[in-house]
Amino acid sequence: MEKRVTFDGKLLPYALLLPQLLVTIIFFYWPAIQAVYQSFLIQDAFGLSTQFVWFENYTLLFSKPEYFHSLLTTLVFSSVVAFLSLSISLLLAVQADKHIKFASGYKTLLIWPYAVAPAVAGVLWLFMFQPSLGLVSQAIRTLGFEWNPLLDGNHAMALVVMAATWKQISYNFLFFLAGLQSIPKSVIEASAIDGASPLRRFWTITFPLLSPTTFYLLVVNIVYVFFDTFGIIDATTGGGPAKATETLVYKVFHDGRLGGDLGGSAAQSVILMVMVIGLTAIQFRFVEKKVQY
Amino acid sequence: MNNVQLRQVGKVYAGGVEAVRAISIDIPDGKFCVLVGPSGCGKSTLLRMVAGLETISSGEIVIGDRRVNDLDPSERDIAMVFQNYALYPHMSVYDNMAYGLRNRRTPKAEIEERVQEAARILEIGHLLDRKPRALSGGQRQRVAMGRAIVRKPRVFLFDEPLSNLDAKLRIQMRVEIKKLQRALGITSIYVTHDQLEAMTLADILVVMNKGKVEQMGPPLTLYERPATTFVAGFIGAPPMNLVPLPEGGLPGLKLAKVPGSGRLTLGIRPEHFELTAPGTGPHALDIDVTVSAIEAVGSETFLYCAVGGNGPEIIVRVAGKSEIEAGATLRAVAEAKNLHFFDDETGVRIAD
Numbered sequence: 001m002e003k004r005v006t007f008d009g010k011l012l013p014y015a016l017l018l019p020q021l022l023v024t025i026i027f028f029y030w031p032a033i034q035a036v037y038q039s040f041l042i043q044d045a046f047g048l049s050t051q052f053v054w055f056e057n058y059t060l061l062f063s064k065p066e067y068f069h070s071l072l073t074t075l076v077f078s079s080v081v082a083f084l085s086l087s088i089s090l091l092l093a094v095q096a097d098k099h100i101k102f103a104s105g106y107k108t109l110l111i112w113p114y115a116v117a118p119a120v121a122g123v124l125w126l127f128m129f130q131p132s133l134g135l136v137s138q139a140i141r142t143l144g145f146e147w148n149p150l151l152d153g154n155h156a157m158a159l160v161v162m163a164a165t166w167k168q169i170s171y172n173f174l175f176f177l178a179g180l181q182s183i184p185k186s187v188i189e190a191s192a193i194d195g196a197s198p199l200r201r202f203w204t205i206t207f208p209l210l211s212p213t214t215f216y217l218l219v220v221n222i223v224y225v226f227f228d229t230f231g232i233i234d235a236t237t238g239g240g241p242a243k244a245t246e247t248l249v250y251k252v253f254h255d256g257r258l259g260g261d262l263g264g265s266a267a268q269s270v271i272l273m274v275m276v277i278g279l280t281a282i283q284f285r286f287v288e289k290k291v292q293y
Numbered sequence: 294m295n296n297v298q299l300r301q302v303g304k305v306y307a308g309g310v311e312a313v314r315a316i317s318i319d320i321p322d323g324k325f326c327v328l329v330g331p332s333g334c335g336k337s338t339l340l341r342m343v344a345g346l347e348t349i350s351s352g353e354i355v356i357g358d359r360r361v362n363d364l365d366p367s368e369r370d371i372a373m374v375f376q377n378y379a380l381y382p383h384m385s386v387y388d389n390m391a392y393g394l395r396n397r398r399t400p401k402a403e404i405e406e407r408v409q410e411a412a413r414i415l416e417i418g419h420l421l422d423r424k425p426r427a428l429s430g431g432q433r434q435r436v437a438m439g440r441a442i443v444r445k446p447r448v449f450l451f452d453e454p455l456s457n458l459d460a461k462l463r464i465q466m467r468v469e470i471k472k473l474q475r476a477l478g479i480t481s482i483y484v485t486h487d488q489l490e491a492m493t494l495a496d497i498l499v500v501m502n503k504g505k506v507e508q509m510g511p512p513l514t515l516y517e518r519p520a521t522t523f524v525a526g527f528i529g530a531p532p533m534n535l536v537p538l539p540e541g542g543l544p545g546l547k548l549a550k551v552p553g554s555g556r557l558t559l560g561i562r563p564e565h566f567e568l569t570a571p572g573t574g575p576h577a578l579d580i581d582v583t584v585s586a587i588e589a590v591g592s593e594t595f596l597y598c599a600v601g602g603n604g605p606e607i608i609v610r611v612a613g614k615s616e617i618e619a620g621a622t623l624r625a626v627a628e629a630k631n632l633h634f635f636d637d638e639t640g641v642r643i644a645d
Contacts, residue, residue, distance in 0.1 A: 186379035189346050194393035194440070195367040208383045
């Protein structure tokens with residue numbers, strides 16, 4: 001006979017769910033609905049009058065080249081960071097997976113950056129690359145390269161890419177290492193006996209067997225770059241110079257908080273929300289099933 | 294000539310553990326060598342050293358006329374069947390078998406031909422499109438074999454390939470491996486802890502213990518003349534009875550002739566006893582026993598007996614069914630040619 005713990009009455013189970021539901025509703029659904037509602041409104045700069053305008057905020061947004069510029073910046077930024085952080089962390093994980101001396105110390109050190117808050121990470125990189133005083137900047141300059149992220153948009157982009165990549169490597173490293181360790185050693189040995197060189201072994205055996213991990217991390221990294229890099233950008237470049245590092249998330253903040261365009265900013269955040277929902281859906285759909293091999 | 298020679302091969306792990314100590318084995322071309330021993334005796338380590346998956350601390354390994362110590366596994370031209378099969382999970386059966394050939398840049402038409410040929414021999418032609426996870430244990434085992442034979446390597450290495458199969462399938466595959474190896478004539482080294490597998494497969498049987506060779510030779514030689522008590526106790530099921538003889542003799546046990554001097558261990562196989570009524574004799578060996586338990590398996594019956602009523606336990610095999618019941622007192626006798634004597638201290642056979 002099946003024994004199940006059941007609650008008497010209807011009230012208790014709901015009461016136990018209530019705190020979690022409240023948190024979700026107050027901190028997630030309410031702001032989301034607010035944002036959707038807000039995106040249909042136009043407010044004057046002083047917040048004195050509000051007008052319901054349906055989709056005007058959206059059409060206005062799509063008519064501005066700045067928005068597409070920001071979208072392009074985000075795409076470049078996210079693909080470069082995702083590619084770099086995934087490949088560097090995979091390389092590090094493959095090295096850590098070998099039997100090396102001080103492996104555990106090496107692993108611990110690699111995990112640390114993940115514990116650093118984004119804004120702090122941004123500030124650290126800002127200090128290192130600060131044009132006149134930064135240690136790295138001075139080193140670069142002695143090599144004869146005119147480094148100035150405060151003036152050159154490409155330099156600024158390189159700076160935020162480096163900071164964001166550095167921050168994400170730890171997380172990816174952990175997952176890759178776990179993924180590598182779950183590949184049976186004998187399969188790799190079999191491929192060595194089957195005449196595959198170490199490089200070929202990696203591309204024909206290890207990499208395909210890691211594909212579920214890689215796919216999961218790809219989605220997580222894109223979400224990370226889209227949304228969680230706000231702190232890094234705000235602390236290092238503030239979206240500048242000349243909006244060279246203004247990603248979509250930063251633009252939401254910039255237009256709404258600094259520019260006072262609440263409706264337009266809300267419309268942007270609704271678009272971002274749709275993107276996250278899309279990415280999450282992809283992740284659930286494929287990662288839950290695992291990438292089939 | 295694809296003979297395999299191990300010359301004084303040793304393995305010391307970091308930390309000083311000696312897994313393999315100065316082992317020398319010579320396997321002629323086309324012969325089947327089985328390494329058998331309890332877990333931790335170094336047999337798998339030795340096999341992996343031949344494969345190139347473990348470094349060689351001392352001595353040398355020669356395949357054909359090439360010293361392979363410093364060669365990568367891929368350069369040794371060997372194929373290995375792993376205990377867990379180690380199939381590539383993301384590849385079809387066909388690709389699993391073709392992988393090694395593709396790595397060696399074999400022409401496509403030849404790959405096709407060789408894979409089909411191997412699939413035909415192993416009767417897995419209908420499985421070629423499947424992924425390993427859609428196969429049963431026995432089928433996976435066949436694919437692992439197929440992956441080894443398509444390559445036509447110099448040497449086959451088997452690392453306990455049958456231990457993950459159920460008993461019935463194991464016997465079936467054992468026979469098939471033997472036939473296949475005979476048909477292909479490829480020098481093979483096979484590691485197992487199962488003495489029956491070892492006995493039935495081997496041309497050369499190597500019994501290992503604590504990183505050393507206890508004895509090697511044709512299986513029946515090891516069975517008939519075990520060099521040590523370890524081999525005597527390892528080969529044969531049930532194993533040889535080993536009775537330490539205390540000074541002044543064992544009550545109930547009478548030997549016509551005792552070789553040499555010093556403390557001895559008497560060895561005698563269960564099937565070499567004859568049962569007679571108490572008081573008959575004398576024979577080369579007479580033991581008065583009391584039957585304590587009976588195991589009847591149909592074709593034969595094993596009697597567990599106490600020497601002299603309360604002495605050490607010995608096993609006596611009787612062909613077919615037996616009328617004897619527990620508690621019976623009998624006399625177990627044996628001929629002189631079936632008696633084995635070992636030094637009680639070193640376990641080494643005393644020359645006869």
